[in-house]
Amino acid sequence: MTARTSSENAREIPEATVARLPVYLRALVTLADDGIPTCSSEELATAAGVNSAKLRKDLSYLGSYGTRGVGYDVDYLRYQIAREIGVTKDWPVVIVGIGNLGHALANYSGFRSRGFQVVALLDADPAQHGEIVAGVEVQPFDRLEEIVAAADVAIGVIATPAAAAQSVADRMVGCGITSILNFAPSVLAVPDGVDVRKVDLSLELQILAYHEQRKSQTGALLADGGAA
Amino acid sequence: MTARTSSENAREIPEATVARLPVYLRALVTLADDGIPTCSSEELATAAGVNSAKLRKDLSYLGSYGTRGVGYDVDYLRYQIAREIGVTKDWPVVIVGIGNLGHALANYSGFRSRGFQVVALLDADPAQHGEIVAGVEVQPFDRLEEIVAAADVAIGVIATPAAAAQSVADRMVGCGITSILNFAPSVLAVPDGVDVRKVDLSLELQILAYHEQRKSQTGALLADGGAA
DNA sequence: TTCATTTTGTTCTCGCGTTCACAAACTCCT
DNA sequence: AGGAGTTTGTGAACGCGAGAACAAAATGAA
Known part of the structure; x- marks a missing residue:
């Protein structure tokens, strides 16, 4: 990635956060489709499959788009994330x-x-x-x-x-x-x-295979151990 | 992931390393197809698109399969990685x-x-x-x-x-x-x-779009400065 | 108005991963 | 044999990201 000086742009969003923004966006679209007008960080985090603290921290890089004691406006937050990612137009x-x-x-x-x-x-x-x-x-x-x-x-x-x-x-x-x-x-x-x-x-399949192999190996070891 | 006691298995390979092993494996297969018998960590790292220090550290989790002053035997290392991942059989x-x-x-x-x-x-x-x-x-x-x-x-x-x-x-x-x-x-x-x-x-496309949007924004700013 | 409750935004700490730098070990040449 | 030159394997420092914990801010009830 092009490493620019952080002073150039006040909002330097971490790469890990950038990679999750599309996930949040998708979750928000789903919520909006279900007619849900607002949501808490806890609800959105669950829908996106992440920790709520992480979600709040990620969103804080974009700005303060929530309301304390209330939560986030689904449509508003959705637009803000879409704008940040750059997918408001094709x-x-x-x-x-x-x-x-x-x-x-x-x-x-x-x-x-x-x-x-x-x-x-x-x-x-x-x-x-x-x-x-x-x-x-x-x-x-x-x-x-x-x-x-x-x-x-x-x-x-x-x-x-x-x-x-x-x-x-x-x-x-x-x-x-x-x-x-x-x-x-x-x-x-x-x-x-x-x-x-x-x-x-x-x-991706090879990564799964690695863990799969370890599962079966450990199982075999435990089977021997238990037989003693 | 199932977090087991590290004493149970001496080789606790970090997840980040596991994700790169298939990349190394692929690079080794390519080298082998080209008839190259041995390679240094520098050469393999280049072929895999990573830093050579990272490559060596990754491989060190598997064992000591290289020879100092010489490098790695391509076929041997390939087999060891394949075995570690668990793709020696289908x-x-x-x-x-x-x-x-x-x-x-x-x-x-x-x-x-x-x-x-x-x-x-x-x-x-x-x-x-x-x-x-x-x-x-x-x-x-x-x-x-x-x-x-x-x-x-x-x-x-x-x-x-x-x-x-x-x-x-x-x-x-x-x-x-x-x-x-x-x-x-x-x-x-x-x-x-x-x-x-x-x-x-x-x-993945959305992540690219984010960076692309920033390029064009920054690019507009830089356009005055200098198009190197 | 004032207090209790809820939920965000942020600070702090911890652990993992990356990278540097160097000692150990191997080969080759003299 | 001995020394010069390579290259691995690893200890240590550093930086980033994850998660806990808390202060700030908003709502609603009394």
């Missing part, structure tokens, strides 16, 4: 690599409903071109620069095989994209000022 | 919810190549039943208990809409699954001893 997004995962991402309604609009689907394979996925036509990867410039795209999603990911990232960076969400299982090298977040599906 | 996995994302997950080759075998695809919607995805037939969700018992499944993947996720999780826990990978955007409540990891696609 962000244009391009997805590169329209394989199985790319299809799923293009069809994922959560993007659209949470402030992101897929403006283009790109793939290097000519066999994919012309297909309409979720109302958007798959186009040649070479049109990347043109599309990014036209729609002023800042966020790119990489859903290609690992081998292609770095060259796709280079092209993205080259045409002005400064945020990349990478689903390919590879480490991307990008210049300073470009943010990369990585989602690795099998990595 | 883990059976069930996927529930065969929509767009479920299809992509079922077809994702990375699972198979990294120690996981999808033994069943389940969906509550009868319209999906009978379809063959990646060589596996989609079956009714009601067969969950039967399948889990038959294949001794410990890991379940939830790719349903948010509304169904909690009830799916309850059923999974009920039939003995103790590790859940949740792709639905909802907070799951599970008993102690059950591990849940959550992957939230739009959450």
Whole structure:
């Protein structure tokens, strides 16, 4: 992340807090949908699956949007968090690599409903071109620069095989994209000022497997011990 | 996590380290594929995208598998990490919810190549039943208990809409699954001893959007100053 | 008005994770 | 054999985040 001087902006929100804001936002949307007008930090924390002290501390970085003795106005807080994250208006997004995962991402309604609009689907394979996925036509990867410039795209999603990911990232960076969400299982090298977040599906399973293995090992040890 | 006495098992690997082991494993596999027999901590760290001091400390939790003055034997270290994670043999996995994302997950080759075998695809919607995805037939969700018992499944993947996720999780826990990978955007409540990891696609984009928004804000300020 | 009650916002402490820095140990060359 | 050069493994310092605890502020009742 770009480490700027803290004096430049009074509100330096910790990264851990930033990562939880979308969770709070989602919980608030759910509460609003249920017609609940206000909530306490305890209620919101439960809905978001966190500690209430942590929630209050996180929200305090944004400002004082609650009322002591009362709680938070759901709609008001929701707007404030959405504004802080920057999803009060839609962000244009391009997805590169329209394989199985790319299809799923293009069809994922959560993007659209949470402030992101897929403006283009790109793939290097000519066999994919012309297909309409979720109302958007798959186009040649070479049109990347043109599309990014036209729609002023800042966020790119990489859903290609690992081998292609770095060259796709280079092209993205080259045409002005400064945020990349990478689903390919590879480490991307990008210049300073470009943010990369990585989602690795099998990595998560491997972490689960580690704990699972320990569970069964400990169980076996305890079984022997108990037999004595 | 079950907090056991540290005397019970000498190797208490920190969670942050566990999360990086799969990254190192992947880097080692790549090196091995390239025919590289040994590597230094510096080289491996670069390949994995981390600091070399952190890498060495992480590996030190597993044991002393390197040689001072030389480095690490790629194949040997790879096996040791794989053994530690528990992916030397395949883990059976069930996927529930065969929509767009479920299809992509079922077809994702990375699972198979990294120690996981999808033994069943389940969906509550009868319209999906009978379809063959990646060589596996989609079956009714009601067969969950039967399948889990038959294949001794410990890991379940939830790719349903948010509304169904909690009830799916309850059923999974009920039939003995103790590790859940949740792709639905909802907070799951599970008993102690059950591990849940959550992957939230739009959450990652929202985090990027936050930083992106700050860049453009700061960028506007800096635009006067200097565009280095 | 004044007091009791509720709930936020913030201070403080503790523990974990990251990073630096260096001693230990191994290889290779002379 | 001995010394120079590498590279690992680890002790120590540091900084960040989590959680407890409390003061400040708002409401409502007497």
